[in-house]
Amino acid sequence: MTKDEDRANFPSDAVIVSIDAMGGESGVEAIIGGIEISAKINPDIRFIVHGDSAKINALLQKTPALTDLVDVRHSDKVIEMHVKPAQAVRGGKGSSMWNTIQSIKDGEATVAVSCGNTGALMMMSVLRLRKLPGVSRPAIAVLWPSRNPSGYNVMLDMGADIKADAKDLLQYAIMGASYARNGLGLTRPRVGLLNIGTEDNKGRPELREAAELIEATQEASDLEYIGFVEGSDMPSDRVDIIVTDGFTGNVALKAGEGTAKLIGQFLRDAFTHSTMAKVAALFASGPLKRLKNRIDPRRVNGGVFLGLNGTVIKSHGSADAIGVSAAIKLAFKLAKNGFSEKLAARVASAAAASKNTPSKTDEA
Amino acid sequence: MTKDEDRANFPSDAVIVSIDAMGGESGVEAIIGGIEISAKINPDIRFIVHGDSAKINALLQKTPALTDLVDVRHSDKVIEMHVKPAQAVRGGKGSSMWNTIQSIKDGEATVAVSCGNTGALMMMSVLRLRKLPGVSRPAIAVLWPSRNPSGYNVMLDMGADIKADAKDLLQYAIMGASYARNGLGLTRPRVGLLNIGTEDNKGRPELREAAELIEATQEASDLEYIGFVEGSDMPSDRVDIIVTDGFTGNVALKAGEGTAKLIGQFLRDAFTHSTMAKVAALFASGPLKRLKNRIDPRRVNGGVFLGLNGTVIKSHGSADAIGVSAAIKLAFKLAKNGFSEKLAARVASAAAASKNTPSKTDEA
Numbered sequence: 001m002t003k004d005e006d007r008a009n010f011p012s013d014a015v016i017v018s019i020d021a022m023g024g025e026s027g028v029e030a031i032i033g034g035i036e037i038s039a040k041i042n043p044d045i046r047f048i049v050h051g052d053s054a055k056i057n058a059l060l061q062k063t064p065a066l067t068d069l070v071d072v073r074h075s076d077k078v079i080e081m082h083v084k085p086a087q088a089v090r091g092g093k094g095s096s097m098w099n100t101i102q103s104i105k106d107g108e109a110t111v112a113v114s115c116g117n118t119g120a121l122m123m124m125s126v127l128r129l130r131k132l133p134g135v136s137r138p139a140i141a142v143l144w145p146s147r148n149p150s151g152y153n154v155m156l157d158m159g160a161d162i163k164a165d166a167k168d169l170l171q172y173a174i175m176g177a178s179y180a181r182n183g184l185g186l187t188r189p190r191v192g193l194l195n196i197g198t199e200d201n202k203g204r205p206e207l208r209e210a211a212e213l214i215e216a217t218q219e220a221s222d223l224e225y226i227g228f229v230e231g232s233d234m235p236s237d238r239v240d241i242i243v244t245d246g247f248t249g250n251v252a253l254k255a256g257e258g259t260a261k262l263i264g265q266f267l268r269d270a271f272t273h274s275t276m277a278k279v280a281a282l283f284a285s286g287p288l289k290r291l292k293n294r295i296d297p298r299r300v301n302g303g304v305f306l307g308l309n310g311t312v313i314k315s316h317g318s319a320d321a322i323g324v325s326a327a328i329k330l331a332f333k334l335a336k337n338g339f340s341e342k343l344a345a346r347v348a349s350a351a352a353a354s355k356n357t358p359s360k361t362d363e364a
Numbered sequence: 365m366t367k368d369e370d371r372a373n374f375p376s377d378a379v380i381v382s383i384d385a386m387g388g389e390s391g392v393e394a395i396i397g398g399i400e401i402s403a404k405i406n407p408d409i410r411f412i413v414h415g416d417s418a419k420i421n422a423l424l425q426k427t428p429a430l431t432d433l434v435d436v437r438h439s440d441k442v443i444e445m446h447v448k449p450a451q452a453v454r455g456g457k458g459s460s461m462w463n464t465i466q467s468i469k470d471g472e473a474t475v476a477v478s479c480g481n482t483g484a485l486m487m488m489s490v491l492r493l494r495k496l497p498g499v500s501r502p503a504i505a506v507l508w509p510s511r512n513p514s515g516y517n518v519m520l521d522m523g524a525d526i527k528a529d530a531k532d533l534l535q536y537a538i539m540g541a542s543y544a545r546n547g548l549g550l551t552r553p554r555v556g557l558l559n560i561g562t563e564d565n566k567g568r569p570e571l572r573e574a575a576e577l578i579e580a581t582q583e584a585s586d587l588e589y590i591g592f593v594e595g596s597d598m599p600s601d602r603v604d605i606i607v608t609d610g611f612t613g614n615v616a617l618k619a620g621e622g623t624a625k626l627i628g629q630f631l632r633d634a635f636t637h638s639t640m641a642k643v644a645a646l647f648a649s650g651p652l653k654r655l656k657n658r659i660d661p662r663r664v665n666g667g668v669f670l671g672l673n674g675t676v677i678k679s680h681g682s683a684d685a686i687g688v689s690a691a692i693k694l695a696f697k698l699a700k701n702g703f704s705e706k707l708a709a710r711v712a713s714a715a716a717a718s719k720n721t722p723s724k725t726d727e728a
Binding site for chain 1: 510558595597598618619623626627631643644650651658659
């Protein structure tokens with residue numbers, strides 16, 4: 001069977017999402033469940049689903065409404081969660097992850113989603129899609145709950161790379177701003193650099209250098225540089241995009257998630273530790289549910305890979321159907337807004353501008 | 365007046381804490397309030413209080429029970445919160461902060477507490493007390509709420525220095541273990557190195573080198589090395605001491621604090637957004653209070669400076685009387701256990717051991 005024979009007859013104006021059905025901790029069920037939720041909410045979306053076709057088709061038979069919306073592509077291989085990225089890439093051709101990315105490369109789909117191994121997905125995405133001209137390190141951007149009107153801040157890099165120099169941080173700022181415009185609908189997003197204090201003299205030398213570079217690009221890149229921010233600003237409403245290297249970002253993100261989980265457990269403990277407390281929990285069920293919804297990590301599922309020729313979204317490995325549908329929703333939004341092309345144009349224009357303006361290094 | 369004339373007649377077996385009454389955001393009131401709480405709970409403790417004697421004495425007159433427990437020492441100068449450390453040190457002689465540290469150096473007090481400018485307090489402490497032989501970078505250690513039986517994990521460095529090489533991280537592990545033994549009463553604390561994954565091949569080169577060094581010192585330093593941990597392990601019960609550089613540690617700590625604060629606000633919102641919710645809050649007041657106490661940041665107030673000839677505790681700048689009393693309680697516990705001497709002995713024996721065991725660098 002060739003792709004053409006295989007291919008479902010999708011409307012030409014539909015947004016097509018390429019999805020890896022394998023490699024997540026909750027199995028193919030979570031993927032098909034997520035597709036089902038998304039398809040109900042959004043009739044304009046179509047899916048190319050890669051993986052074990054027997055498993056996928058068995059699940060699809062239970063939901064006939066999806067028949068015309070999903071194009072199933074069989075893959076023999078699965079990239080396991082704990083395989084090293086280099087190893088995954090070496091033996092990865094023909095895997096569901098590889099094929100999911102390939103659908104973007106071939107122009108069949110606009111955006112890709114996978115719940116699999118993050119390192120492998122990033123390395124394979126870089127290999128297949130290639131970095132945008134001028135991008136040295138791609139980044140992973142996530143949304144973090146904040147006091148902003150949108151309810152979120154954008155944070156990057158969350159662990160695509162363990163290092164970032166001043167120029168990388170500048171690019172993260174530009175790419176993060178483009179993501180905030182297309183993902184959160186902000187016109188002139190405010191960018192802060194993550195540091196251990198807000199005074200100009202604080203922190204590592206590359207941060208002070210990056211601060212100068214970002215400040216200089218404010219007008220050209222339609223962003224507002226607000227200076228250094230701290231870990232405590234992750235939920236703040238004084239910033240929209242928090243820029244940092246992938247090591248610090250990954251630790252900060254997990255520190256925040258871990259803290260939220262601990263408090264969630266303390267809250268359950270508090271409302272179950274005695275009969276009185278359990279009765280109180282009944283009376284408080286409304287507000288408690290409201291709180292739970294507000295901090296539900298499934299609502300902000302999806303790390304977006306920035307800096308490649310194409311948009312790839314990494315869903316949490318443990319995402320259930322609701323989590324997967326959140327990642328699909330984000331994929332749809334970005335595809336609909338033409339995010340990949342807009343991001344590429346932003347990066348290209350920033351690269352052109354930096355050639356015209358001699359940087360400190362050029363002067364030296 | 366000389367110090368001897370000035371000095372209160374403290375019992376020879378009392379633990380004497382030197383306290384900086386100035387420089388905190390809640391004023392002298394919080395310090396005297398904290399002393400009052402601590403003195404009630406613990407009759408064996410005495411205080412040398414440095415600062416504006418007029419203000420201090422005015423407050424002490426309202427609490428006659430403290431008269432024999434507090435020795436007031438006047439200082440003209442205050443180190444302000446946002447002065448740069450180097451500037452604070454240059455003009456710092458005779459300030460309440462300087463004199464608070466000096467009481468340790470002179471052997472009048474066993475441990476020092478200040479709510480003032482962290483950077484200035486660290487720099488002044490290093491200058492006056494000097495680093496322990498063999499220590500290259502002192503560290504700030506804090507307690508973080510965890511699922512461990514003690515209720516806490518130790519984290520260091522929280523921002524004494526923005527960098528740490530493999531040998532610094534080894535020393536943090538040894539010093540952190542000594543702190544956990546004396547502060548949390550653990551016999552063989554478990555040490556983890558903060559990284560962005562738990563696999564041995566993850567992260568920065570200095571982390572892999574530090575992992576080998578810490579593993580090699582396990583027996584000699586009475587600690588158990590459990591490998592890499594992630595930001596999500598901050599509240600975990602699989603580790604007692606989380607070792608990291610001061611940049612990452614500071615960001616992680618503030619990310620956790622910021623998240624806790626955001627959830628606290630969401631919780632208040634949930635229980636006030638409607639009349640029904642407000643009624644529910646009345647029924648739920650018991651469990652909610654229980655939760656609030658459990659995540660009250662005042663209960664774990666106090667960053668301990670490790671690696672100096674003497675123990676200095678940095679209280680939160682915004683600490684109120686309850687927060688100050690928590691810092692005093694920690695100071696008392698460490699002083700009572702002879703922590704400064706035990707830490708110095710640990711560091712000295714580790715330094716001696718490393719001279720006998722050729723390190724990788726020596727072989728090269």
